[in-house]
Amino acid sequence: MRFEDIKERSTSIMREFKGQRMGMLGFGIIMFLLIISLAAPWLAPDTDGLWANPGRWSDNPRGAAPTWADYILPGSRAPHDIREDYDEIEGNNVISYHYENDYDYPPSDVTIFLSGTSSENRVFLYIDLIRPDDIRIGLVNGVRISVENGTFSNRFSLRSEDGRDRAYEFGLNAHMEFHPGDINPPDRDSVNTDRIPFAKRNEDILLDTESLKGTYVLEIEVVDIDEFEDEGTRVLFRGQKYGLMGTDSSRRDIFMGWVYGARYALMIGAIVSLTSISLALLYGMTSAFYGGWVDEIMQRVNEILLGIPLFPILVISMYVHRSIWTFVLIYTLLGWRGLAKIIRARGIQIRQDTYIEAAQSLGSSGGRVITRHMIPQLLPYAIAEGALMIPLIVIAEAGLSVLGLSDPTVVTWGRMLSEAYGGQATIAGMWWWVMLPGLGLALLGFGFITTGMALERVINPKMRQR
């Protein structure tokens, strides 16, 4: 087959493929995933290799829903609000931040980073939260911070042990006022203290909080400070919603992981499927071309190989060496056998065509006939089969991750789902963490299956009658 023939054949296949509606839809999905994965380094900076590094994600909220959750679910959620600048300063030692809480789900946490200079060898820190109902919750009351080389820094979080104590004290106070004589109020660890500072002061404050809307003022006073440093002084009002896909319980941005998940899924799928179809073409065609005892032996070998189960071999080899390359290698070694059998059957038909005979009588060697004449004939079919293989490959990798056999250095959709299972996302109702990575797998599967089937129909017109 000459290059022109191949070109002509592929353009005619392309033309017919465009008429396949489902196929075009699937192809569009593949293109979408491809673009996303090529743009991954820009869409998700500092993600690859840092997925397991908590420091990378420490500024994010924990377990926040996607931003669009507000549109499809009842209630409004506090956005993620990072304040680099304070709203007011009194003298040189009191700064305050104003927070407008209009949300049914108030911030999940407030984290305060402080740094400043002082000529003393210690400073004292006071943090108060002044609520819309004019109640002042003392979060930090005169904690001594030592100053080294004229500077100090400190960090306080509502979710720290101290923060939870203060929130609980406030809640318990209110609880006792509404339930006088309750001899057995809920203890701190049975209460969700995160929501108490932003909750209405009513009889349910400890158990079933309701957001108190209005303006909150966070007042920070440092006694004996010379100056606050802009660099290290900031406040995070951690949101209940974040980004396109929310965050998981380790604060990681699911969108960033998703993007790299797409990248690795396509990469693994493409490598394994391309090498598998190449091996299958080579094996099947050699067997078909030479026939006789060569064919007989190659078919017996293939029959034995076909009896080997892939899943247990993958499990043991990934257990021995956890890397995506182990997966790629083992899957490739066992991925070609079924296809080789079909290719050989097709190859035997092609072998009898007159042009093969002609090529041989003109003195073409066996290798040349196989590579130049027989393989191009079946290449489109093999590509269609390769596309149909990709979802199986990617899903197998994801499944192994759920068993705990994932490459610790890369982010894949399967790994994210495994972490979702380990983090009890289903039981805690963190639907975004479960649904979105899996949706990636489903999209990829749908895209390649519809594309592969459309290609099959175009190449093999007999199937169209079905």
Added chain:
Amino acid sequence: MPTSFKYFVLRSINAVIVLFIVVLMIAFLYSNMADDMAEDRIAQQLLAFSQGLPEELSEEEKEAAVEYERNRLRTIQGLDDPFVEKVLRRTWNTFIFNLGESTTNHNYQAEDGFVTTIILMYLPRTILLFTTAACISIFVGIGMGLKAAQVAGTKLDKALSIFGIITASLPMWWVGMLAILFFAYQLGWFPASSYPFPSKEAGMSYYTGILRRMAMPLGTIVFVSIGGRAWATRNMVTSVLQDDYIMAARAKGVPERKVIYGHTLKTAAPPIVTSAILSFLLSIGGAMITEVVFNWPGMGYLLRTAIFSESDMPVIMGLVYITTVLWVVGYLVADLLYGFLDPRVEVGAEKKV
């Protein structure tokens, strides 16, 4: 029936060869790791041994005793043997189900630490879930496929095809996670986790407890596999429906029902049945992961426990081997069934699956 007996024998021998090759591959892959683990265990034993030595011995005597004990343990384990010999010994031990003892057994609630005991405790639950799902999915799926073939080209047929294509591209265990989110978290109809599993002493509530826990995993496996089964069946039937003899039967005025269930099925049954069995074998992995998601205490759950919390090599090896045996046996059954349903198939003859 000498031919079919010969077929049976040859296929069985083939299956045993395949099993042996697989075990050899597995033993080759994990042999070095098993050596490392054995070395670690010996180091621990030696530590205990040296601490247990009588005080009055001199340092040299103690060292000599430890050295002697080290050599003894290494010889028992065969650690100094050549690599090939170690691989072959491990292959043979695994092959005859001599799977050894778990390195930790407190988490499995089994009677003793032998790998076979542990696996035999978890295996029945997998078989219960998996075979029930397989039966429902194969019978109902094939029925749906036949129905779709009868009405080929209609809206119902197209809808079924699309359902089949979409579900076939979904990871089974992910659908399970969605089911938990929806039916357990949102609606609260079923327990979100099969843990704790009901104990046999509980009487009647043992069975209802199992049924309640089984509902969601079973529903998930059936939901995901049934569409693909129906679709594959439909395609195999419709391709036979284009054959000339079917056209002849129709022209003769044979009723459509009889054309499908009589004439067509006679030809289409062997590939339908074998492909059903094979695709179910292929889904063993997916089903084992589905168990994990539901905390259904079967082999998949045991595998994750052994990998994750314990890194328990003998148990993982045992599970891998048992899965392989199940697969090879299932493959053999599918093969024999094909030969049984399609008498034209003989040893060495080309099959068209």
